[in-house]
Amino acid sequence: MTPDTQPSLSPEQDAYLRERSDWMGAYLVLHAWGVIALAMAFFIAWPNPLSFIAAVVVIGGRQLGLAILMHDAAHRALFRNTRLNDTLGAFLCGWPVGASLSLYRPYHLSHHRHTQQAEDPDLILSAPFPITVQSFWRKMRRDILGITGYQRRLEIFRMEMGDSPSRWLRLKKLWAAEKYFLLTNLGVFAVTAAAGVWWAYFALWLLPLLTWYQVISRIRNIAEHAVVGDNNDRLRNTRTTLTNWGMRMVLAPYWVNYHLEHHLFVFTPCWKLPAAHRLLLAQGFKPRMELAQGYGQVLRKAVSKPNSGDSEHGTPKRQRQGAALI
Structure with missing residues (x-):
């Protein structure tokens, strides 16, 4: 993009988009955990197959929501207070879903500096697309069956332990890396056990984390940077996916679908991204923006490769702790 075609902000607009709020940050964190608790209570009160599926989908969506709020904390946009931002972003958002804020921040900021370029650490997630329908559904099956989540955790464990011949040293490194997740x-x-439903931790926390969370993380990763219009144009190398309330509830919580706006205005808290979107439209950038009308439209482009006996490949080893959370 040439300088005269870049979005510009007035001082007032810039100040508004940069302004963070401790109260809003606290509300969003409480909202995520509150929705998880309500979804658990819903199934416990009305146990049946449909209510179980609904609970898993809602809880998995809010687990992604926690990762999204950790992502905001990585940009120091979740809370105005830096200590609150880093402490609550790590312990109430990142660690419960197995993501380290301290490891994720430098990795993710590198993604922003080199979006869709050779140096982008997330390029491995978008470069393989488009893929075939058959390949896509194989991935979806692995995700929903928990195979992807299990394999990723094992790969992370191996990376954290290193290759020391000492079993004690390997276990010590693993504990140091995983202690806050544990x-x-x-x-x-403890909370579920105190409520008399200890089994809910396994059925309504770990299971969604290993299944639905993996499914929607993959779909969201595809939507953000796969099969975009121009890797060298900041308005085209990242996609915003416009969708309805229901899809945002289960697939794109906390305005994560406004990903183009996030890349253009990285300092903006997630709850102000719709305002950033309206600002871009008001400046006449809509024809140049990479926009999709729903996730279905994105997936149709992403799985448009003709089937030619494609082979399945494992998850690249560079897809590590916190990779492409957002």
């Missing part, structure tokens, strides 16, 4: 999950288990 402690926060112990907290979730």
Whole structure:
């Protein structure tokens, strides 16, 4: 993009989009956990197959929501107070779903500096597309069956332990890397046990994390950067997916679908991204923006490769802790 075609902000617009709120940050974190608790209570009160599926879908969506709020914390946009931002972003948002804010922040900021370029650490997630329908559904089956989540955790464990010949040293490294994930999950288990439903931790927390969370993380990753219009144009190398309230509830919580706006205005809290979108439209950028009318439209482009006996490949080893959370 040439300088005269880049979106511009007035001082007032810039100040508004940059302004963060401790109250709004607290509300969003409480909202995510509140929805998870209500979904658990819904199934416990009315246990049947349909209510179980609904609970898993809603809880998995809010687990992604926690990762999204951790992502905001990585940009120091979740809370105005830096200590609140980093502490709550790590312990109430990132660690419960197995993501480290301290590891994710430098990785993710590198993604922003080199979006869709050779140096982009997330390029491995978008470069293989388009793929075949058959390949896509194989991935979806692995995701919903928990195979993807299980394999990713094992790969992370192996990376964290290293290759020391000492078993004790490997276990020590693993504990150092995973202790906060274990402690926060112990907290979730303690709450469910105190409520007399200890099994809910396994059925209504771990299961969604290993299944539905993996499904929607993959779809969201595809929507953000796969099969975009121009890798060298900031208005075309990232996509915003316009969708309805229901899809945002289960697939794109906390305005994560406004990904183009996030890349253009990285300092903006997630709850102000719709305002950033309206600002771009008001400046006449809509014809140049990479926009999709729903996730179905994106997936049709992403799985448009003709079937030619494609082979299945494992998850690249560079897809590590916190990779492409947002």
